Structures are given as structure tokens and as C-alpha cells.
Amino acid sequence: MRVRVISAALLFVLAGVAAAQDFNPPYPRVVFQRPAENGYPNNSWGASARIFARFDLVAIPGFEGGAMFADEIRHYNPKTVILGTSKQGAWPGSNPPEFFAFRSIYSRLAEPVHAGASEIVVTTTEGFADNRNKYLFVGDDLIRFSGIDGNRVTGIPSSGEFAVQDHQANEPIRVPIRFGGFGYLPNLTDVAPKVDGKPPWEYFIDYRMTKTDFSHFDGAFYDAFRQIFYSEELNDVDFDNNGVNDIEEHGLKWVNNRWEAGIRAMLQYERQQISKVARDRRGIVVVNCGGGGDDYLLDVANGIMWEGFMRFAWNWQHMEDNLHLWMEKGQKPLLYIIEDYVREKKQDRGKNDFRYMRFGLTTALMGDAYYGRTFGDYYYISLWYDEFETNLGYPTTDMQPVGNGTYARFFDNGVAICNPSGKNVTVTDSDLRGLSGYAGPYYRFQGGQDPDFNNGKPFDSVELYGATGSREKDIRGDGILLFKQPTVAIADIYVGNHHNNDTSPGSAPVEYVGDWKPMLSKYNADGENNPYWTQWVSTDCPYGACEGYGYFVAPPGHGEMTATYRPTIGVPGYYEVFEWHGWHGDRPGDYQEASNVPFEIKHANGVRRGTIDQTR
Template identity: 30%
Template sequence: MLCRFSEKGRVRKKILRAVLCLFTVPFVLAPIARAQTVNHSYPRIGVQHFGEAPADWYARFDLVIVPWADNDKVRQIKAMNPNTVVLWTDGWTSFNSKNPVQAYIPNEAPQWFAKDSKGRDISLNWGKLMNMSSLCPRVNGKRYVDRHPEVLVQQVDLNVYDGIASDWCWGEPHGIDDIDLDRNGKNDYIEHGDGWVAQRWVEGVLAMLEKLRSLIGPNKLMWINSGKFQDWGWEYSNGVELERYAGILKWNFVWNRYKNFMSQAISPHILLMDARPWGGDIYSPTPTKNHLKLARFLLTVTLMGDGYFNFNPLEAGEHTYHSYYDEFDVKLGFPTSDGQELPNGCLARFFTNGAVITNPTGVTQTITDSDLQSLAGYGGPYYRFKGAQDPKFNNGKLFSSVELFSSTQAKGNATLVVGDGIILVKQPQTIVSDIIIDNLDYGTSVMQDPAVFVGNWQQTTDGRGYYSYKIRPSKNKYPHAFTTGGNGSETATFTPDIRIPGRYEVFEWHGYVQQNQMATRVPYTVHFGGGKKQTVFVNQNQNQGRWNSLGT
């Protein structure tokens, strides 16, 4: 089910999701300009998703990075939100026999597999390592880094997609101690040293980026995930990924490189901060989608520049399902200042419609309105917005001061800084992101619990049109629930935690297991204020694969 908050009688235009039931169903509460024009307002929200979801989920985001080529789905997304940028992504560094994009390699050029000093293919956990170096043998006059860009542009329609991304493009080999790039039977790490190997490798990667840029032209976007905040390739690519950030390991390094990226990379920029808690975080709640402080912290760090943000819960694994926060729906507009440092080490930045503060110091700090007034661009007074997910923190009051948490913790041999941040607005306002209650927790909104099923319900992947956040099989074996006709004892109860009283429009979404054999009179009973309730009957043979309003 979906619940959508209606302020002053006006229903907010937002998209949400629910689950499928056959008999008793779910419901929802409600610097060098070279590429295309992309200038999203702030905060900029992205999603890198290794699965597939309905178009209305992706249309919530400014930046979408996906591994599937589906022109119709992308057209649906853009019909709902013409400003959503969609990139197609694929891994470049290793060969996976199950990846159809790489199917040509074994027959066309097995010489392109990286070799060790004994002439053996180098295997990683994810497949064979490709030789992305400048010394890769040529087959028909081409190295892997020359040929693969030609294959990539054949996989996706760039009249529909906005560009091409690499999920995996190492700037140097990792996890190995023997490689023979010059094919002389000697281990290059011993013969030439780590630096030589890294240099030959990145030379090849840069050649690949240059070739890909020449093929897609100056008006399409290119995005690179190297696993690090790399400083190479900025002359060809529009963006990088800060992957699996559970906090900040080296603040000065990250902040300075972020500023360098913004001043040196080609425009428009599409840096993506990929926030993901780690298992050793002593401050993390369970489930980690409710780690509101970490989400605010890394979002506000991102807002000190022009990047995009997504939050991937720890339970999800990499790039599978994502969380959506009230802060995403704040309309900050555009920056009116750069990120500025306060005397206590916190940073603040001013926007058309508000201000942002973040605390990366490792020590809890108090920031006052007077502190903000000392900075260039102050446009207050400011207010905390009134939010539903954390109403004590986002309380809607006039801003006078805030205590922002920050601390340090050991992560391996490094020191990780975790913290908090706050988004302020110029006018009092209420922000309630759409509340989705799903049959599984990963499809259910932040600070909410999934549906409760009583009776003979089955979880299935059969059918079509159901609202499912499809991800890797190990995480998503049962996308939706159904039951057959009976005496009414089978129930599915979707209970949103309503933290801000008001009018909410309630929606349901149903698909089908057998298209023309669905229940024709499914009762949805909506309970609301004052002990009242209303029952709406839905014919599930009709209006499948869409949100259907049950009333406000």
C-alpha cells in the first residue's frame, strides 16, 4: 500500500509502491561544457540499481544507473519525470561468462585475458581479469581497451539513454601479486614494481575512456566507478562513484578531491555518493535503513558540492535496494554560496530556499544561527522542516541552534568519522515522503514495518504487473504475496506509522498471477482517525500494474 500526505487538502505529486494480493490486497499511504544540459535542483538524488523496479520508482530520482537495456522502460520513466537522467552500466574489468556483453571475447580475442608470469589467466572472485593496460596484445590491430568501447555502444540506444557507465573500471589491478603485462615470463611487480604496473594499467584505461568518449560524442554522459575516488579520467568522464561510504575515512582528502573534481572534470558533473553502513558501526540501528544520522551526514556532505546521493542499507548488499528519506523531498533550489567552514570545523552552505550544515569533525558540535550569520550568503532566518521520519529532529521550529553528533571509530587500520547534518528551509513547511508498506521489509519505507499476513498466503514470483523491487535472487526470492478465494479469514494488514496527523491519500497496487482469473471484489478496509473505517472493493481484473486510489 501507499500513503501520500495531503497538506492543506492538496495531495502531493509523488510516486510510491505496494504489494500484490489476490483476495485481500495491500495498500499504500500515500567548467568545460561538453555534455547534455543537466542541472538538477538540490538535493540531487540518484540510484545505482543492479535489479529492476517499476518505472514510477525510478522516476523519483534525478540520476538512475542500471544494468539493463530496456528502451520502453526508460521512455516510461522519462514520461513520468522528463528530468530523470538514465545511464546504462556494465562491468569492464573482469570477464564473466554469464554476461552477454562480453560473449565475444573468448572466440575473438582470448589473448586479452590478463596473464601471470606462468602464462595463466588471472582469475578473480568475479571472473577472469581483463588486460586493460596499454600493453595488452593487439588482435586485428586492437587492444581490449580499443575494441570494448565499440561493443558497449552497440548494447544501448543512446537516442533513449543519456549515457554509458562503468560499474567496475579499476585504475590498477587489485588483490593479485603476479601479473605479466609485457609477456616476458616475469612477474612485473618484481621486475618493474607496483608503480610501473599501475602506470601501464591506467594508460590503457585512459585510452578506453578516450575511445568511448569519441564514440558517444560530447553530448552524452559517461560515469566511472573505479572503487576509489580517483583523479584520473576527468577529462573524459562526467562523474565518479564514492562507493560504500560508511562515513568519511580522511576528511581533508575527500573534501579537497571533491573540490578538485568540481573545478576540473567536464560538465555536467554526476558524482554519486553511495552511502552504505558497515557491519561494525556501533551507532547503527537494525534495520540499517533507519540509520537516519548517517543518511543525513553523508547527504549533507554531498550537498557541500554538486554531487548526487543514494543510500544502500547494509542488509541489501551492493546496489540492490535503497532507502528514501524525507530530506530527499526538500526543495532547496540552487546554491547561493560554496561550502564554507565554521571555526569549529563544521561546514555550511546556503541555497535559494534554505541552508545545509554538516559535521565531519569527529566531535559533537553545536552550531547556532549566529554562527551562520557570520558566513557570506546568509539568507535567514531559517526553520527546521517538519518531517515525519524523525519529528524530534526535524521539528518545524525556527532555527536557533542544533547539536550535531560526530564521532570516530576504528575500521580496520583506519579511523572512520561518522556524523550528522541538517537541512534548513526559509519558510515553515511539512515534508512527509510517501509511505510504502510492502510485503517485505526491503520494499517498505524508512521507519516503517512490512505487512502482516494471516492465513494461507503464498509468496511467488509468478505473474506480471505486480509492484516489486527486483534484485539479486538471494535477496528477492518472493516479490509478492497472493491467496485464493476463501471465507475471508486470510488477511494482509498494512499499518503505517503516521507521525504527522493530517489527510493522507491511500493507494493500492495489484498485478496478476493469471491475468483474467483474479478476484473481482477484493475488500480493502481503511482504518483512520477517530476509530472510523471505510471499505472499498477492487476488481483485480482491472487497472493492473498501477496505483489505484482508495480515497483520502
């Protein structure tokens, strides 16, 4: 039985590209960072590479086929700068015991144990498990366990790499530290033991270089990077392995100084190693500390990432001051990232909050930052706005106050205005005329997603939204891009199965009538994975807010089952219409698609009818 397969409609084709990665693209600069742990197999290969190629900067998983994915992105856009993502942590089964940081709790075996035992008896189990840590070192032997019963550690596998081996009574038990964001805490300090005869930072980078082929990337990106520790997240660690809690023995400042020394050495060594093989022979490293990061990173990194825009900022000025500090003192080229996200609880409305998007974008434009906006609590689906299609050129001034708490920055082709004041503010052309760098009059650009705001008219004035919350960082704002010449910027319009995953801001997803069934793509992503026009194809509702189904199918019928696409077209004109589909199944040979799917395109001059052969 043949079935109809529906993916997405695409209007407007992507522009052509030039021949080499661009570390100094015109503004606005746009970025997408996909978390390392969710890169594979949860993407649709053929579509994701095209989607990612729109961005000036992307960070994708460095492992599990990342090199192939990077090459595919570069095929569509050689100018995109591509970073390979990794974690900073240690992981049981992958790294030797010398690389782990341990708690100061040193228990011992109370009885001898033989290989394959399902439990061990120890002198104390205090501090062993915290619902996340399920590993212990018995001497240098790593075991996994599932439970604790008094002084008995239970649920040890009888065979495999995490089974216990023969040990004598009184052998030491060490507890590795489970740490949010990257697995287990490594001992990267300058008081750590050597690992395989090397300082721990050299061991780690050499190990990482065996997992990521940086000849396919332009540099490295660290997700969940720890530059220092805070008292509420680390209260027991024994970096110097003397059996005493370092925080009690030396204090948190000493712990952070030891960590900083190791991280400095690690990033310096990594930059040297990457520069030997990276495509542009640059040693580029960018880190995601959540927020602005410690100042020592200025000496050893090319940028940081603000995760969730204002999520980890103290206030707007804190973020902007940090950005300008990096512009002045950070390593070059500067790859400074502000990536916002729409929480899953705002699934049906967040992407169309154009004011907050403009607030984030113009915040980035007040300095030399890359901006991105995503959907999902783990930043797994990129969003694309009309503003991203514009070209302001390069800045001719720094940011400067306009008045009433607003700021402006002038560019070759226009001006960006940002309102972080926390209140509604009207900005006029007269306000701009009094600033250094004014080269107006200016125009709003004409866009399709928010056409009432981006209306293409000569600029006289604009009221920019602002509001405050219970905390300084909860501020809401708005911004606007203005241009010297009349400008039309209309992003490709996608209408697909999901509100965020494959449907553009400003538009609603497909409307189904009849017996349509959602399907997951189950085959691991590779060059032959199902190429639906979507970014997240193999996760159902509990993990993807019902955005992760790859496609919908319906059995043959007589017109009673329909899929209606209603793109939001804010600017009248002639539009090319494309239908994008993959196949019904996980591999090309699994196809069961229909060869005569009827369609209608309703437009101002009538109706266009035809059929689509989805077997092709």
C-alpha cells in the first residue's frame, strides 16, 4: 500500500555562497549552537545541513560523524565558521582513574571480594550516592552499582567493563564527583597527578583530538564549561589527593586558583594543537560558561556564550560591559555568542515574540556579538527571522546613548537601536540626528514576519516596548534595525508539521484532516538518513514537546484526508512554492510513497492544481 508523505512547503530558495569561511562577516551576525549530547541521531541530515548553512557561525557535535556533517554544511556555504563541540568532563569507562576528581571520603573494603561479585562490603557508604553518581573506584578498578544497603554496595554487574575484580580487604574506595553539565569532574588542576605520563590537561586535549578530526572544523566549542566553582555547587573535593577536603583545608579561593591554572594551561595547549590541523590554521576556542566568564579567559579563548540571553546575567549592563571587555581584550578573531531560547512551556507562542527577539539581536549589535534564537529547553531547534536576512555592513561607531535609556550604533548601511530601559520609549529621527555617525534619513526595512513593525516606510519615530520583572535580569525590551536605502528582507517561509521545528516565525504549522499518523525516524544520522525538512526527527513528546516527529503519513483515499498549508505572507508578490519530502521509512529502500499526491495552490489569480510523485 502506498501512502502520502507530508513534510514541509518551502517558499524562496536559499542564496548562493562564496568560497571560504568568513571570520569577519557583516552585521547582524547569527549563530546556532546545538548541544553535543543531542546531535545524533536526532537530526534530519539532508535538511539540517542546509538549515545550519544559513548561519555565520555554528557549533555542532565534534564526535559521531560530526566531521561528515561539517563537510555537508560547508558544501552549502563555505563561509560558515564551524566549531566542533565537546564536554569538559571525565566519563567512566573512557578515562583512567588519575583523570577524575574525587571526594575526600575514603572508604575501604571491609571484606575481600572476588571477580563477578554482585555486591561489596565497605567500611562506610557515607557520601557514595546522590541519585546521579553510580560509580566507584575500588583501587584502580571502576565499578558501577545500583543501590546501597547499610555498608553494602549492591547491584554490581557480574561481567563487563564495570564489574568488580579480585581485591583484598582494606583496599581504598574512591568516589568520583558527578557534576552537572558534563558528566564527572576531571582533575585538571596544577596539583593533579599525571595521566599516562602527561599533565592532565595535555592528556585530555590529546584524547579529545583522537575523537574529533579538527581538519574538518575551524575550532572548538565547549558546552557547559566550568571556569570557576561556586560554594553552592562544590562543597567537597580533594584535588591534591591527600584525603582532606580542599575547601576545608585551603578554602574555595585556593580551589579556584588551582583550577584556573590548569584550565589556562589546557586552553593554551589546545589552541596550539588545533592550530596545527584546523582548516584555517587558527587555534580557535569558544566556551559556554552560561554567563560572562572569569576574566582570565580573555587570555586563552576567542569568546564566551551567554546561554539563554539574560538567563545568567545580573542585568543588561553587566552583559554589555562584558561584551565590550571581550571586544577590547579577548583573543582574535572574536566569536562572542548570545544565544536565546524559547522554553517548551511557551511552545505555541514564544517564537513569535518578535519584540524580545529584536531586544536580543540589538543587544548583540551594540557590540560585536553573534546572536541566535532557538526553541526547546536544550536549544535543539534553530529559529530564523527576517532581520537575519539584512545587511547592515560594518559598524562606523560604538554604541552611544540616545536618551531615556536607549542606545544606538551606526553601521555602513544603517543603524541599530536597543531599548534596555525597562519602559516604553519613543525614539525619533530627531533623536538620532544629534548623534555622532548619523547618516540618515533612514527607512524601516520591509519584512513579512512582522509586517506592521517592519513596514518599509521612511523612519520618523518608533515606540519601543520595555518592562521590568522581579529581578534586574528579567527586563524586557525591544529594538529596531533601520537602513539608509529602502530594503526588503523576507526570510524563506517554511510551513511544516510542527510549530517550531519546521515552521517559520509568523506562520502556523500544517492543518491535518483525516487519518494522519506521526512517524519517528529511527535510523542513525549519516549521509543517507531520511532528509525531511526538519531539525529534530527521532524524539517523541516527553523529550521534544511533541516537536520531534519526523513526518506524518496517511493511507490512500478519495480526498477526505487533507493537509493544508497557510503561510503568513506579509509582503505581496510572486513566490516560488516547493514541496520537500523524504521517504516513508528509515532508509531509501524502505519507501512506500505515493506517486500521484494531488495538490492545490490557491493564490490571488486563482488555483493551480497538479500531482506530486513522492517516490522521487
